[in-house]
Amino acid sequence: MKTRGSESSSSRGRRPIFTRLGRACQLVVSEVADLRWVLDMDEALWVANTVPLMSLRADRAFLEYVDCDHDGLIKAGELRAAIRWTLDVLRDYSGLMEGRDGVAESAVDGDHPDGREIRQTLRRIRAAGGTADGVVTLAQIREAHRHYERQPVSETGVLLAEAVEGRLREFVEAVIAATGGKEHPGGGAGLSREQVEHFISRVCAYRLWAEKEVEAAERSGLGEGAAAAYRVYREVEGILDRYFAACEMAAVAPFTREWLWPLVEGERDRVRGMSAAELRALLGKCLPAEPRDDGALVLSAVVNREWRPRIERFWKSVVEPLMGPGTGAIAAEQWALIRRRVQEYGRWLDACPAPELRGIEDRLRDYVQAGYGEELGRYFERGEATAIDMEGLRKAEKLALYQQNLVALVNNFVSFPYLYEAERRAMFEEGELVMDGRIFRLAVRVTDRALHKQAASRNPLFTMYVQIRREQPRSELQVAVPVTWGTRGNLRPGKRGIFRHVDGSEWVAEVKEIVDYPVSLWEAVMRPFRKMGEALTRRFEQMTSTAERKLEAVTAGREKVPVSSGMAAGGILAGGGIALAALGSSVAYIVKTLSALKWWQMVSGLGAAVAAVLLPGIILAELRLRRADLSSLLEGVGWGINAQMRLSRWQRRFFTYRPPYPAESRFIPTRNVRLIVLGAVAVLLLVVKLLQREWFH
Secondary structure, three states, X not given: OOEHHHHHHHHOOOOOOEEEEOOEEEEOOOOHHHHHHHHHOOHHHOOEEEEEHHHOOOOHHHHHHXXXXXXXXXXXXXXXXXXXXXXXXXOEOHHHHHOXXXXXXXXEOOOOHHHHHHHHHHHHHHHHHOOOOOEEOHHHHHHHHHHHHOOOEOOOOOEOHHHOOHHHHHHHHHHHHHHOOEEOOOOOEEEOHHHHHHHXXXXXXXXXXXXXXXXXXXXXXXXXXXXXXXXXXXHHHHHHHHHHHHHHHHHXXXXXHHHHOOOOHHHHOOHHHOOHHHHHHHHHHOOOXXXXXXXXXXXXXXXXXXXXXXXXXXXXXXXXXXXXXXXXXXXXXXXXXXXXXXXXXXXXXXXXOOHHHOOOHHHHHHHHHOOHHHHHHHHHHHHXXXXXXXXXXXXXXXXXXXXXXXXXXXXXXXXXXXXXOOOOOOOOEOEEEEEOOEEEOOOEEOOOHHHHHHHHHOOOOOEEEEEEEEOOOOEEEEEEEEOOOOOOOOOOOOOEEEEEEOOOOEEEEEEEEEEOOOOOHHHHHHHHHHHHHHHHHHHHHHHHHHHHHHHHHHHOOOOXXXXXXXXXXXXXXXXXXXXXXXXXXXXHHHHHHHHOOXXXXXXXXXXXXXXXXXXXHHHHHHHHHHOOEOHHHHHOOOOEEOOOOEOOHHHHHHHEEOOOOOOOOOOOOOOOHHHHHHHHHHHHHHHHHXXXXXXXX
16 A cells, blocks of 8 residues: 555655657656656646647546636646645545545545545445445545535525425525526526525515505506506507607698608508508508698597507597596697606606516515515525535545546646557547558547648648547547658548547548648658659640640631641751751760660669769658657647657557558468569660670670
8 A cells, every 4th residue: 555654755765767758758657756756847847738628538527626727728737736635635645546436535634624524525425325345436426416416405505496385485486487596506496595685675675666656656647547558658659759740740841741641652662562461560650640730639530540449548548537538639739748747657667676576566565574584594504504515525526536537647748658558548639540541540639620730730740630420429520630651642631431439439530631741751752753743744734735625626617727838847857857866866975875884883873863863852851750740739729738749760650550461361472563673674784784795895
């Protein structure tokens, strides 16, 4: 058992051990003493100093505990704080280094304040669950957490209506309906102590406001029917304002009358094609009556049937109580007076402090006088006790997650040993791609391809952006896959394959985009020649297409073939003869020069010429390939990388390889192309040697 005392005594004589991975020195983290060295070591010696949470495959709650400022990034200081807290709270580190699921009460330091609280929590879980071996697993801690979340009063002080009965439950439901409530962790809406207190204060304010209704109704002159009269007034207020304004306009400019009645000018041409519903909607926009020269509204003159019933109700509820029974018309001045009187009631209505309480006015007095707030206070006190238990559960969950995952996070942050192990996977790896007869072992999740491509383009590493998807359950991701060995082969946008995820599932893969760099030394050396060949091919295709178009034009009779004169033909023949003679003399000179050389001199000279052309390119290509760095894959998704993650030859073959055939395989003999080519070269050299002896000796 590795306890705090034994580790402290042994770590005094232990020095940090570094190993070279990816051409960078990285700390080996295999014992607790190495974690203590991480606390003392400068961040510049770490492989990474910031890590985005979205790029790590780990328990989300664990990552959020480490990311204590919740900005989506784990920084060096936050990882240090997590290591320090874990080493302080634990007294037995064997479970930490093994990544064990489950925390034993005896492994927790009871002298630490958090450790004391965690021990009490673990003891309660063991008593409730009957754990015999003294170890409480992460699943048991989370089940206890869910049990407390389902309590009627949560740790956040949210009370469900199911927690109470009778009139008190009616009160809780009324508060939730009026305030919208607050979400309970176990699901559903509840209410908090603050919402209850706020609701009671609003009820008191509402009752004080309601007591002033009689006074407002008397000021308006509408009496007991003020509320109904005000609703009717609001229905016709806008259209009557328009009517009296139209009367004023017609009095000043009589020619506008035909624009205002019965239809506005823009609607006249559309009437013929309107449906019944559209016509009724149009009537609602029209004035209730034709504008009069005297500016009055006569009830009997209201001919618009969309407005007449409402205006009649307005007349009975508002006009006659204010202007007197039997009033048949109102002038503009009377309309202004009516508005002022009715708005006395409207101002009181608009001053309502709690509109959400309308409809339950008959119960408000009971809510205030029954003392429901004090009675609910006892329930909220239970919630405070739940909050204390939940805090202990959170700390226990945090410790269990740290014990299980912290060392793995350190080995994906301070150093990257898992990246170079075939049996293990780094936290940022998504799986491996099978395509083009090869297996590409490294794949990093990408969320923003354009941003990632900017980082990848600065690094001479052939990178594919591959879209992977599966149907059950439906999911779709995008990964960046480097090609580190072999050649480009048949890799291109649109190429399909399969992706084996780290969770064992199989996804469909398709290449969407490529950052094109040479993969091998041969490709790097031949890259200029390949580009030259592509340019010549394009030029030849352009010339061929031009010639084809001209030929088609001649065949179709659209162009006339120029007739060459005899003199021109003679000149061409003479020029051709001169060119042929020059070519023959050149060939003779070359043959004479070569005949003076021995065969090995010709071969060495040819080799020297080829070396003079290729050697600078080989050196430059090798230097460029050695600059290939895996760090750009991680920097493109938001990592902060310190170390250069350059690849050795073994590592290149590790991340991209062609699987071998089974050892028991038997192959059918076929023609060996390499032997045929070598044989042809040997025969050619022999023929040259024989010709030299026959012609020049």
